[in-house]
Amino acid sequence: MKSVKFSEVLTCPHGCEPFEADRWSFVNATQNPELKDAVLGGELNLFCCPQCNSFFHGDTDLIYLDEQSALLVFVFSDKNRKNKKELLSKMEQDYALLKDSLFKQIKLDFGPMYVFGLEELKNVVLREQERTDESEAIAAAAAALGFKVARLSPQWAREHESPLYVAAGVDGTAGGYAAAAQKVLQSGLKSPLLAHFAKLMEGEGAKPPEVL
Numbered sequence: 001m002k003s004v005k006f007s008e009v010l011t012c013p014h015g016c017e018p019f020e021a022d023r024w025s026f027v028n029a030t031q032n033p034e035l036k037d038a039v040l041g042g043e044l045n046l047f048c049c050p051q052c053n054s055f056f057h058g059d060t061d062l063i064y065l066d067e068q069s070a071l072l073v074f075v076f077s078d079k080n081r082k083n084k085k086e087l088l089s090k091m092e093q094d095y096a097l098l099k100d101s102l103f104k105q106i107k108l109d110f111g112p113m114y115v116f117g118l119e120e121l122k123n124v125v126l127r128e129q130e131r132t133d134e135s136e137a138i139a140a141a142a143a144a145l146g147f148k149v150a151r152l153s154p155q156w157a158r159e160h161e162s163p164l165y166v167a168a169g170v171d172g173t174a175g176g177y178a179a180a181a182q183k184v185l186q187s188g189l190k191s192p193l194l195a196h197f198a199k200l201m202e203g204e205g206a207k208p209p210e211v212l
């Protein structure tokens with residue numbers, strides 16, 4: 001489904017005359033990677049007041065979806081921080097509705113996250129971008145050592161501060177993953193995510209990761 005923007009009446013923080021502009025309310029980062037770049041660059045929903053020429057962000061609710069990264073983020077207005085409890089219960093309702101309507105074609109097997117304001121959204125997207133870059137280096141290093149590469153569930157990886165790709169162990173056990181990760185690290189690859197994953201897999205009673 002496509003990204004959505006609406007024409008809205010906006011007023012700059014200096015209280016100038018209201019003006020009309022298009023504001024994004026739903027961003028599909030997989031279909032519109034340029035909007036993901038806009039989030040990272042701080043240009044999404046950034047407006048310039050035609051009267052005083054000052055720039056300001058349209059600080060209103062927004063939904064950000066990136067299927068590839070299994071990322072669904074409800075972005076609430078920064079000024080609504082104090083209403084967190086109500087917003088979260090509304091988010092759960094909206095999520096249930098969206099799952100059965102707009103997002104029906106999407107395999108939505110990951111839960112929603114929430115942030116307040118576009119700056120926090122930028123940090124989440126940036127973190128996922130870094131995870132992707134680091135994971136690609138891990139996949140390359142693992143393949144160079146002759147390992148099969150396992151793709152982990154992005155949600156599992158996010159919740160366990162782990163990479164998206166790891167060297168597949170020989171037997172699918174946590175211990176097997178740990179040994180394979182250690183071999184990749186010993187090859188000289190510097191990866192805090194993989195080091196954390198290896199530690200996790202070595203832990204007492206560790207379960208193997210969720211693999212796609």
Ligand SMILES: [Zn+2]
Nearest residue numbers: 012016049052
């Ligand atoms: Zn103004």
